[in-house]
Amino acid sequence: MPESPYLVIDPGRVRENYRALSAAMPAARIRFAVKASPVDELISLLATEGAEFDVASIGEIDQCLNLGVAPATLCYGNPIKKAADIARAYALGVRRYAFDTEDDLLRIAEHAPGSEVECRFLSAAPQSRTPFGTKFGCAPSEALRLLVRARDLGLIVAGPYFHVGSQQLDPEAWQIGIEQAAEISKALADKDIAVQTVNIGGGLPISYADAAPALGDIASVVNAAAAEFLPATAGLVIEPGRALVGNAGTIHAEVVGVRIAPDGRRWVYLDIGRYNGMAETENEYIAYRFVTDRDGDPVDEAVVAGPTCDGDDVLYQRTRVLLPTTLRAGDRIQILDTGAYTASYSSVSFNGFPPLTVHVSGAERE
Ligand SMILES: Cc1ncc(COP(=O)(O)O)c(C=O)c1O
Known part of the structure; x- marks a missing residue:
């Protein structure tokens, strides 16, 4: 796999x-x-x-x-x-x-x-x-x-x-x-x-x-x-x-961690986020459906977030997402109907434009 x-x-x-x-x-x-x-x-x-x-x-x-x-x-x-x-x-x-x-x-x-x-x-x-x-x-x-x-x-x-x-x-x-x-x-x-x-x-x-x-x-x-x-x-x-x-695509992802924030809300962190495929969750425009190995267990609301250190890398915090309360780090999670505008955004050439090149200046600083 x-x-x-x-x-x-x-x-x-x-x-x-x-x-x-x-x-x-x-x-x-x-x-x-x-x-x-x-x-x-x-x-x-x-x-x-x-x-x-x-x-x-x-x-x-x-x-x-x-x-x-x-x-x-x-x-x-x-x-x-x-x-x-x-x-x-x-x-x-x-x-x-x-x-x-x-x-x-x-x-x-x-x-x-x-x-x-x-x-x-x-x-x-x-x-x-x-x-x-x-x-x-x-x-x-x-x-x-x-x-x-x-x-x-x-x-x-x-x-x-x-x-x-x-x-x-x-x-x-x-x-x-x-x-x-x-x-x-x-x-x-x-x-x-x-x-x-x-x-x-x-x-x-x-x-x-x-x-x-x-x-x-x-x-x-x-x-x-x-x-x-x-x-x-x-x-x-x-x-x-x-x-x-x-509808021809399914993302296979993993739960990285679950945490209760100081305000009491449960956060579920995934290994996929805004910058590696979930770009269309910007403004929570597209509400994807999740399938987990623990479906069937009791559910509760969760904030769903991506893995980066960026504060905007949150998929859903206003949309009501219900996930099993038993969800744990390491659990697999599928995100359905993700065949469009996912991999192409996360790749280094969305729309076919090459990635920004990096030039290192500063030899003069040495
Ligand atoms: C010029 C152009 N045509 C077609 C499309 C496809 O749109 P959709 O995926 O909504 O069918 C887009 C999407 O951005 C576009 O920019």
């Missing part, structure tokens, strides 16, 4: 998730957001199933290409990119890019001439569990202006793009986004630009401690809204991360 903590991923489950999504939204092209779980076997499996890939950096592009994924199936979807990275991606054969600023559009036009572009707008969707805030996306009116500009710069307009926020629990969010995308598409048609695709982003939720709406419920909203509002010629693209891999 590997040393704890470790994540076990079931590729069969990922395949099932892909096929279920494909059946639920038959008209949509599925583009896996690699950042959710940049695992070679999963990328290869999804490529075989016919997926496309949303890549966030040269690191993720290299990873996909090294696995034999066709560059034509990649979209460089991160709106934050350096000119040199766009040039590198173009040289590697990537011909599809997302952007949300004029600045980035001009860089794409210069370094990836003739490529296909999607403009990400900030939709009026309700907040998701792990919201992006206003970090990404321009105003819808600006998306219209920028897509016209893209055409004038010699780029191919793919169409508008929105992301309703990860772990989005309200199916209406997609309806709102699709209606907004439809308005942009109509205004583009008036300027003789035919939208090829509307990218409805990621955000599909999975059930953690709280149940999420079923895939079928969201698919009904998406399919109906697409049929009602989008031009018949515009294809749908969906960019899931969590929904393809989240």
Whole structure:
């Protein structure tokens, strides 16, 4: 058995998730957001199933290409990119890019001439569990202006793009986004630009401690809204991360210690925490479920914390977590549905960006 903590991923489950999504939204092209779980076997499996890939950096592009994924199936979807990275991606054969600023559009036009572009707008969707805030996306009116500009710069307009926020629990969010995308598409048609695709982003939720709406419920909203509002010629693209891999992973961890704090609260310390996999417990956004060897014994509330010396390395102190009162150091504990945004955050190259390099200065101090 590997040393704890470790994540076990079931590729069969990922395949099932892909096929279920494909059946639920038959008209949509599925583009896996690699950042959710940049695992070679999963990328290869999804490529075989016919997926496309949303890549966030040269690191993720290299990873996909090294696995034999066709560059034509990649979209460089991160709106934050350096000119040199766009040039590198173009040289590697990537011909599809997302952007949300004029600045980035001009860089794409210069370094990836003739490529296909999607403009990400900030939709009026309700907040998701792990919201992006206003970090990404321009105003819808600006998306219209920028897509016209893209055409004038010699780029191919793919169409508008929105992301309703990860772990989005309200199916209406997609309806709102699709209606907004439809308005942009109509205004583009008036300027003789035919939208090829509307990218409805990621955000599909999975059930953690709280149940999420079923895939079928969201698919009904998406399919109906697409049929009602989008031009018949515009294809749908969906960019899931969590929904393809989240429920395919289980983290195996260990209890390092149990303590009663001076205020009387019980703390359970694990060998996994905020910095080695549990990043999405930030703000207690995602409430994971735990399984222990002592399930069945009486339970009581516990604060759950990670192993580092950092005061913020606490997974849950407001969320009510019930764990067996008999739990002791050395006990094994499983954390369910941890296939998305766990290992990739804890690795030294989240999103494929290499780790910060360290330069030792100070020879002059000797
Ligand atoms: C550009 C982009 N597309 C898709 C996704 C996938 O989102 P989700 O895992 O909510 O499906 C993300 C997640 O951060 C993203 O940044």
